[in-house]
Amino acid sequence: MSTSYKAVGWNRQKRRYDATVAGGVAAYLTVFVAAGFVMDTNATIETLLIRALGTAALFLLSVVLAIGPLCRIDRRFLPLLYNRRHLGVTTCLLALAHGAFAVVQFHALGDLNPLASVLVTSGDYSSLTDFPYQQLGLVALAILVVMAATSHDFWLRTLSPPVWKSLHMLVYVAYALVVAHVALGALQAETSAVLAFLLCMGVLIVIGLHLLAAHRERSGDIERGKGDLVDVCSVTDIPEGRARTVCLGGERVAVFRYNGRISAVSNVCRHQNGPLGEGKIVGNCIVCPWHGYEYDPGSGRAPAPFTEKVPTFTVRTVGERVLVNPVPHPPGTYVEPACISVEVRS
Protein backbone atom coordinates (compact mmCIF):
# COMPACT_ATOMS: atom_id res chain seq x y z
CA MET A 1 0.00 0.00 0.00
CA SER A 2 2.10 2.92 -1.17
CA THR A 3 1.47 6.11 -3.10
CA SER A 4 4.87 6.31 -4.75
CA TYR A 5 7.00 3.58 -6.28
CA LYS A 6 9.50 1.81 -4.06
CA ALA A 7 11.13 -1.44 -5.18
CA VAL A 8 10.78 -2.96 -1.71
CA GLY A 9 9.16 -1.25 1.26
CA TRP A 10 11.81 -2.33 3.72
CA ASN A 11 11.06 -2.10 7.41
CA ARG A 12 12.63 -3.48 10.57
CA GLN A 13 10.36 -6.51 10.64
CA LYS A 14 11.21 -7.45 7.03
CA ARG A 15 14.95 -7.07 7.65
CA ARG A 16 14.79 -9.31 10.73
CA TYR A 17 12.68 -11.87 8.85
CA ASP A 18 15.13 -11.99 5.93
CA ALA A 19 18.17 -12.10 8.20
CA THR A 20 16.62 -15.02 10.11
CA VAL A 21 15.84 -16.91 6.89
CA ALA A 22 19.33 -16.27 5.44
CA GLY A 23 20.98 -17.31 8.71
CA GLY A 24 18.85 -20.44 8.94
CA VAL A 25 19.60 -21.46 5.35
CA ALA A 26 23.36 -20.85 5.79
CA ALA A 27 23.38 -22.87 9.03
CA TYR A 28 21.43 -25.74 7.41
CA LEU A 29 23.77 -25.92 4.39
CA THR A 30 26.86 -25.84 6.62
CA VAL A 31 25.59 -28.55 8.98
CA PHE A 32 24.39 -30.73 6.08
CA VAL A 33 27.74 -30.57 4.24
CA ALA A 34 29.78 -31.06 7.44
CA ALA A 35 27.64 -34.03 8.54
CA GLY A 36 27.89 -35.45 5.01
CA PHE A 37 31.68 -35.44 5.15
CA VAL A 38 31.68 -37.08 8.60
CA MET A 39 29.24 -39.84 7.54
CA ASP A 40 30.80 -40.50 4.14
CA THR A 41 34.46 -39.63 3.76
CA ASN A 42 34.31 -40.35 0.00
CA ALA A 43 31.56 -37.77 -0.61
CA THR A 44 32.45 -34.78 -2.78
CA ILE A 45 31.59 -31.20 -1.92
CA GLU A 46 29.59 -30.86 -5.18
CA THR A 47 27.37 -33.85 -4.40
CA LEU A 48 26.81 -32.71 -0.82
CA LEU A 49 25.94 -29.17 -1.94
CA ILE A 50 23.48 -30.49 -4.55
CA ARG A 51 21.76 -32.54 -1.84
CA ALA A 52 21.87 -29.77 0.77
CA LEU A 53 20.44 -27.16 -1.61
CA GLY A 54 17.77 -29.56 -2.92
CA THR A 55 16.56 -30.63 0.52
CA ALA A 56 16.61 -27.01 1.77
CA ALA A 57 14.50 -25.91 -1.22
CA LEU A 58 12.00 -28.75 -0.70
CA PHE A 59 11.76 -28.01 3.03
CA LEU A 60 11.18 -24.28 2.44
CA LEU A 61 8.61 -25.01 -0.29
CA SER A 62 6.73 -27.25 2.17
CA VAL A 63 6.86 -24.47 4.79
CA VAL A 64 5.57 -21.91 2.25
CA LEU A 65 2.65 -24.22 1.40
CA ALA A 66 1.91 -24.93 5.06
CA ILE A 67 1.72 -21.23 6.09
CA GLY A 68 -1.60 -20.57 4.30
CA PRO A 69 -3.64 -23.35 5.97
CA LEU A 70 -1.87 -22.81 9.32
CA CYS A 71 -3.06 -19.18 9.33
CA ARG A 72 -6.63 -20.27 8.60
CA ILE A 73 -6.48 -22.82 11.42
CA ASP A 74 -4.79 -20.56 14.01
CA ARG A 75 -4.38 -16.78 13.78
CA ARG A 76 -1.11 -16.87 15.72
CA PHE A 77 0.66 -17.98 12.51
CA LEU A 78 -0.31 -14.76 10.69
CA PRO A 79 3.09 -13.04 11.19
CA LEU A 80 4.62 -15.81 9.04
CA LEU A 81 2.28 -14.94 6.21
CA TYR A 82 3.26 -11.27 6.12
CA ASN A 83 6.56 -12.03 4.35
CA ARG A 84 5.70 -15.38 2.77
CA ARG A 85 6.87 -14.14 -0.63
CA HIS A 86 10.39 -13.66 0.76
CA LEU A 87 10.42 -17.38 1.65
CA GLY A 88 9.18 -18.19 -1.86
CA VAL A 89 11.96 -16.21 -3.52
CA THR A 90 14.52 -17.87 -1.19
CA THR A 91 13.13 -21.27 -2.21
CA CYS A 92 13.55 -20.33 -5.87
CA LEU A 93 17.17 -19.19 -5.34
CA LEU A 94 18.01 -22.46 -3.52
CA ALA A 95 16.34 -24.49 -6.29
CA LEU A 96 18.25 -22.51 -8.94
CA ALA A 97 21.55 -23.17 -7.15
CA HIS A 98 20.63 -26.88 -6.82
CA GLY A 99 19.82 -27.05 -10.53
CA ALA A 100 22.96 -25.16 -11.56
CA PHE A 101 25.25 -27.43 -9.51
CA ALA A 102 23.46 -30.54 -10.84
CA VAL A 103 23.76 -29.41 -14.48
CA VAL A 104 27.47 -28.63 -14.04
CA GLN A 105 28.09 -31.91 -12.19
CA PHE A 106 26.16 -34.26 -14.47
CA HIS A 107 25.81 -32.54 -17.85
CA ALA A 108 28.72 -30.15 -18.42
CA LEU A 109 31.37 -32.65 -19.51
CA GLY A 110 29.73 -33.95 -22.69
CA ASP A 111 29.54 -32.59 -26.25
CA LEU A 112 25.97 -31.38 -25.86
CA ASN A 113 24.89 -28.05 -24.44
CA PRO A 114 24.37 -28.83 -20.69
CA LEU A 115 20.75 -27.61 -20.70
CA ALA A 116 19.96 -29.59 -23.87
CA SER A 117 21.60 -32.57 -22.19
CA VAL A 118 19.10 -32.32 -19.30
CA LEU A 119 16.21 -32.45 -21.76
CA VAL A 120 17.48 -35.39 -23.80
CA THR A 121 18.94 -37.36 -20.92
CA SER A 122 18.26 -41.05 -21.22
CA GLY A 123 15.38 -42.56 -19.31
CA ASP A 124 12.19 -44.48 -19.72
CA TYR A 125 8.92 -42.58 -19.26
CA SER A 126 7.08 -45.86 -18.72
CA SER A 127 9.34 -46.97 -15.86
CA LEU A 128 9.20 -45.70 -12.28
CA THR A 129 12.79 -46.68 -11.51
CA ASP A 130 14.33 -45.23 -14.71
CA PHE A 131 12.03 -42.23 -15.10
CA PRO A 132 13.89 -39.14 -16.40
CA TYR A 133 13.25 -37.28 -13.16
CA GLN A 134 15.53 -34.35 -13.98
CA GLN A 135 13.00 -33.00 -16.48
CA LEU A 136 10.41 -32.88 -13.68
CA GLY A 137 12.79 -30.78 -11.60
CA LEU A 138 13.48 -28.49 -14.56
CA VAL A 139 9.76 -27.78 -15.14
CA ALA A 140 9.26 -27.17 -11.39
CA LEU A 141 12.23 -24.80 -11.41
CA ALA A 142 10.78 -22.90 -14.39
CA ILE A 143 7.50 -22.43 -12.47
CA LEU A 144 9.34 -21.24 -9.35
CA VAL A 145 11.35 -18.74 -11.42
CA VAL A 146 8.19 -17.31 -13.04
CA MET A 147 6.55 -17.02 -9.62
CA ALA A 148 9.60 -15.39 -8.01
CA ALA A 149 9.91 -12.96 -10.94
CA THR A 150 6.27 -11.92 -10.62
CA SER A 151 6.17 -11.89 -6.81
CA HIS A 152 6.48 -8.11 -6.52
CA ASP A 153 3.37 -5.99 -5.94
CA PHE A 154 4.03 -4.32 -9.31
CA TRP A 155 3.01 -7.57 -11.02
CA LEU A 156 0.08 -8.02 -8.65
CA ARG A 157 -1.30 -4.62 -9.76
CA THR A 158 -0.37 -5.10 -13.43
CA LEU A 159 -1.87 -8.57 -13.79
CA SER A 160 -4.83 -7.88 -11.39
CA PRO A 161 -5.28 -9.91 -8.17
CA PRO A 162 -7.38 -12.77 -9.70
CA VAL A 163 -4.88 -13.39 -12.56
CA TRP A 164 -1.88 -13.05 -10.22
CA LYS A 165 -3.41 -15.40 -7.67
CA SER A 166 -4.29 -17.96 -10.38
CA LEU A 167 -0.73 -17.77 -11.72
CA HIS A 168 0.70 -18.29 -8.26
CA MET A 169 -1.49 -21.34 -7.68
CA LEU A 170 1.01 -23.02 -10.01
CA VAL A 171 3.04 -23.46 -6.82
CA TYR A 172 0.96 -26.61 -6.19
CA VAL A 173 1.93 -27.97 -9.61
CA ALA A 174 5.58 -27.14 -8.84
CA TYR A 175 5.29 -28.93 -5.48
CA ALA A 176 3.84 -32.05 -7.12
CA LEU A 177 6.64 -32.02 -9.72
CA VAL A 178 9.31 -31.59 -7.01
CA VAL A 179 7.89 -34.47 -4.95
CA ALA A 180 7.84 -36.66 -8.07
CA HIS A 181 11.39 -35.45 -8.91
CA VAL A 182 12.63 -36.61 -5.48
CA ALA A 183 10.57 -39.81 -5.33
CA LEU A 184 11.66 -40.97 -8.80
CA GLY A 185 15.20 -39.61 -8.52
CA ALA A 186 17.02 -39.41 -5.19
CA LEU A 187 14.74 -41.96 -3.48
CA GLN A 188 15.52 -44.59 -6.12
CA ALA A 189 19.25 -44.34 -5.47
CA GLU A 190 19.06 -43.90 -1.71
CA THR A 191 19.39 -47.02 0.42
CA SER A 192 18.56 -45.30 3.73
CA ALA A 193 14.86 -44.97 4.64
CA VAL A 194 15.37 -41.53 6.25
CA LEU A 195 14.75 -39.52 3.06
CA ALA A 196 11.69 -41.63 2.20
CA PHE A 197 10.29 -41.09 5.71
CA LEU A 198 10.90 -37.31 5.62
CA LEU A 199 9.35 -36.99 2.15
CA CYS A 200 6.25 -38.97 3.18
CA MET A 201 5.87 -36.90 6.37
CA GLY A 202 6.25 -33.65 4.46
CA VAL A 203 3.63 -34.63 1.87
CA LEU A 204 1.20 -35.86 4.53
CA ILE A 205 1.61 -32.69 6.63
CA VAL A 206 1.11 -30.34 3.65
CA ILE A 207 -1.96 -32.23 2.38
CA GLY A 208 -3.35 -32.79 5.90
CA LEU A 209 -3.13 -29.09 6.81
CA HIS A 210 -4.87 -28.07 3.57
CA LEU A 211 -7.68 -30.59 4.08
CA LEU A 212 -8.13 -29.52 7.72
CA ALA A 213 -8.28 -25.82 6.78
CA ALA A 214 -10.69 -26.57 3.90
CA HIS A 215 -12.94 -28.57 6.25
CA ARG A 216 -13.04 -25.69 8.74
CA GLU A 217 -13.81 -23.12 6.02
CA ARG A 218 -16.47 -25.31 4.49
CA SER A 219 -18.38 -25.47 7.76
CA GLY A 220 -18.57 -21.65 7.70
CA ASP A 221 -19.74 -21.56 4.08
CA ILE A 222 -23.32 -22.57 4.74
CA GLU A 223 -25.63 -20.46 2.58
CA ARG A 224 -27.74 -18.26 4.87
CA GLY A 225 -30.85 -18.26 2.69
CA LYS A 226 -32.28 -15.97 0.05
CA GLY A 227 -34.33 -12.78 -0.03
CA ASP A 228 -33.88 -9.03 0.17
CA LEU A 229 -32.62 -9.15 3.74
CA VAL A 230 -31.12 -12.32 5.12
CA ASP A 231 -30.87 -12.97 8.87
CA VAL A 232 -27.16 -13.77 9.29
CA CYS A 233 -26.51 -13.75 13.05
CA SER A 234 -27.16 -12.08 16.37
CA VAL A 235 -25.38 -8.84 17.31
CA THR A 236 -23.95 -10.68 20.32
CA ASP A 237 -22.30 -13.22 17.95
CA ILE A 238 -19.93 -10.49 16.73
CA PRO A 239 -17.19 -9.37 19.16
CA GLU A 240 -16.63 -5.60 19.36
CA GLY A 241 -14.13 -4.43 16.71
CA ARG A 242 -14.29 -7.78 14.91
CA ALA A 243 -16.37 -9.46 12.21
CA ARG A 244 -18.40 -12.53 11.55
CA THR A 245 -17.94 -13.99 8.07
CA VAL A 246 -21.12 -15.30 6.43
CA CYS A 247 -21.86 -16.81 3.02
CA LEU A 248 -24.44 -14.90 0.95
CA GLY A 249 -25.18 -15.63 -2.70
CA GLY A 250 -22.10 -17.86 -2.86
CA GLU A 251 -19.74 -15.08 -1.72
CA ARG A 252 -18.25 -14.46 1.72
CA VAL A 253 -19.34 -11.27 3.46
CA ALA A 254 -17.60 -9.80 6.52
CA VAL A 255 -20.10 -8.28 9.00
CA PHE A 256 -18.26 -5.91 11.36
CA ARG A 257 -19.40 -4.55 14.75
CA TYR A 258 -17.78 -1.32 15.94
CA ASN A 259 -18.76 1.65 18.12
CA GLY A 260 -22.41 0.55 18.40
CA ARG A 261 -22.78 0.07 14.64
CA ILE A 262 -22.82 -2.78 12.13
CA SER A 263 -21.40 -2.65 8.56
CA ALA A 264 -20.89 -5.37 5.97
CA VAL A 265 -18.24 -5.50 3.24
CA SER A 266 -16.91 -8.15 0.87
CA ASN A 267 -14.57 -10.55 2.67
CA VAL A 268 -12.02 -10.27 -0.17
CA CYS A 269 -9.16 -7.76 0.24
CA ARG A 270 -8.21 -6.02 -3.02
CA HIS A 271 -4.51 -6.65 -2.42
CA GLN A 272 -4.13 -10.44 -2.39
CA ASN A 273 -7.68 -11.65 -1.72
CA GLY A 274 -6.94 -11.81 2.02
CA PRO A 275 -9.85 -12.58 4.42
CA LEU A 276 -11.01 -9.15 5.71
CA GLY A 277 -13.46 -10.87 8.07
CA GLU A 278 -10.49 -12.23 10.03
CA GLY A 279 -9.14 -8.71 10.48
CA LYS A 280 -10.15 -6.16 13.09
CA ILE A 281 -11.15 -2.53 13.36
CA VAL A 282 -8.22 -0.31 14.27
CA GLY A 283 -8.80 3.45 14.41
CA ASN A 284 -12.20 3.20 12.62
CA CYS A 285 -10.73 1.18 9.74
CA ILE A 286 -10.91 -2.52 8.89
CA VAL A 287 -7.34 -3.86 8.78
CA CYS A 288 -6.64 -6.90 6.57
CA PRO A 289 -4.89 -9.58 8.65
CA TRP A 290 -2.54 -10.51 5.80
CA HIS A 291 -0.68 -7.31 4.87
CA GLY A 292 -2.42 -4.52 6.79
CA TYR A 293 -4.47 -2.97 3.95
CA GLU A 294 -7.16 -0.69 5.43
CA TYR A 295 -10.80 0.06 4.50
CA ASP A 296 -13.52 2.28 5.92
CA PRO A 297 -16.26 -0.16 7.05
CA GLY A 298 -19.09 2.11 5.85
CA SER A 299 -17.83 2.87 2.34
CA GLY A 300 -15.39 0.01 1.72
CA ARG A 301 -12.81 2.60 0.62
CA ALA A 302 -9.17 2.70 1.68
CA PRO A 303 -8.40 5.97 3.50
CA ALA A 304 -6.94 8.70 1.24
CA PRO A 305 -4.52 8.83 -0.49
CA PHE A 306 -4.99 5.10 -1.14
CA THR A 307 -7.49 4.01 -3.78
CA GLU A 308 -8.49 0.40 -3.05
CA LYS A 309 -12.26 -0.23 -2.81
CA VAL A 310 -14.32 -3.28 -1.83
CA PRO A 311 -18.07 -3.92 -2.35
CA THR A 312 -20.40 -2.99 0.53
CA PHE A 313 -23.73 -4.46 1.64
CA THR A 314 -26.91 -2.94 3.09
CA VAL A 315 -27.33 -3.93 6.76
CA ARG A 316 -30.33 -3.62 9.12
CA THR A 317 -30.77 -4.64 12.74
CA VAL A 318 -34.09 -5.88 14.13
CA GLY A 319 -33.77 -6.23 17.88
CA GLU A 320 -30.59 -8.18 18.30
CA ARG A 321 -30.74 -9.84 14.87
CA VAL A 322 -28.49 -8.66 12.00
CA LEU A 323 -30.00 -8.67 8.48
CA VAL A 324 -27.88 -8.24 5.33
CA ASN A 325 -28.97 -7.71 1.73
CA PRO A 326 -27.03 -10.31 -0.30
CA VAL A 327 -26.76 -8.05 -3.37
CA PRO A 328 -23.47 -6.13 -3.15
CA HIS A 329 -23.19 -2.42 -3.86
CA PRO A 330 -20.44 -1.38 -6.32
CA PRO A 331 -17.01 -1.20 -4.63
CA GLY A 332 -16.60 1.96 -2.57
CA THR A 333 -20.35 2.75 -2.24
CA TYR A 334 -21.13 4.31 1.14
CA VAL A 335 -23.85 2.46 3.07
CA GLU A 336 -25.23 3.87 6.30
CA PRO A 337 -24.17 1.51 9.12
CA ALA A 338 -26.99 -0.13 11.10
CA CYS A 339 -27.22 1.05 14.69
CA ILE A 340 -27.30 -1.39 17.57
CA SER A 341 -30.08 -0.46 20.00
CA VAL A 342 -29.02 0.56 23.49
CA GLU A 343 -30.84 -2.43 25.08
CA VAL A 344 -28.94 -4.92 22.89
CA ARG A 345 -25.61 -3.15 23.53
CA SER A 346 -26.01 -3.52 27.27
Next chain:
Amino acid sequence: MIRPLRRIHRIVMMLLAIMLPLIVFAALAARREW
Protein backbone atom coordinates in the same frame (compact mmCIF):
# COMPACT_ATOMS: atom_id res chain seq x y z
CA MET B 1 -11.28 -15.62 -1.79
CA ILE B 2 -13.50 -15.04 -4.79
CA ARG B 3 -15.61 -17.94 -5.95
CA PRO B 4 -13.94 -19.23 -9.18
CA LEU B 5 -10.51 -19.17 -7.53
CA ARG B 6 -11.84 -21.02 -4.52
CA ARG B 7 -13.26 -23.69 -6.80
CA ILE B 8 -9.95 -24.03 -8.70
CA HIS B 9 -8.08 -24.18 -5.38
CA ARG B 10 -10.35 -26.97 -4.14
CA ILE B 11 -10.04 -29.01 -7.35
CA VAL B 12 -6.24 -28.64 -7.39
CA MET B 13 -6.03 -29.63 -3.72
CA MET B 14 -8.22 -32.70 -4.20
CA LEU B 15 -6.10 -33.78 -7.19
CA LEU B 16 -2.92 -33.27 -5.19
CA ALA B 17 -4.29 -35.08 -2.15
CA ILE B 18 -4.94 -38.12 -4.34
CA MET B 19 -2.02 -37.96 -6.76
CA LEU B 20 0.93 -37.10 -4.49
CA PRO B 21 0.65 -40.04 -2.06
CA LEU B 22 0.12 -42.31 -5.09
CA ILE B 23 3.31 -41.04 -6.76
CA VAL B 24 5.37 -41.34 -3.57
CA PHE B 25 4.13 -44.80 -2.62
CA ALA B 26 4.41 -46.10 -6.20
CA ALA B 27 8.00 -44.82 -6.36
CA LEU B 28 8.81 -46.40 -3.01
CA ALA B 29 7.23 -49.70 -4.03
CA ALA B 30 9.22 -49.69 -7.26
CA ARG B 31 12.55 -49.21 -5.52
CA ARG B 32 14.97 -51.95 -6.41
CA GLU B 33 16.52 -52.26 -2.97
CA TRP B 34 15.99 -51.09 0.57
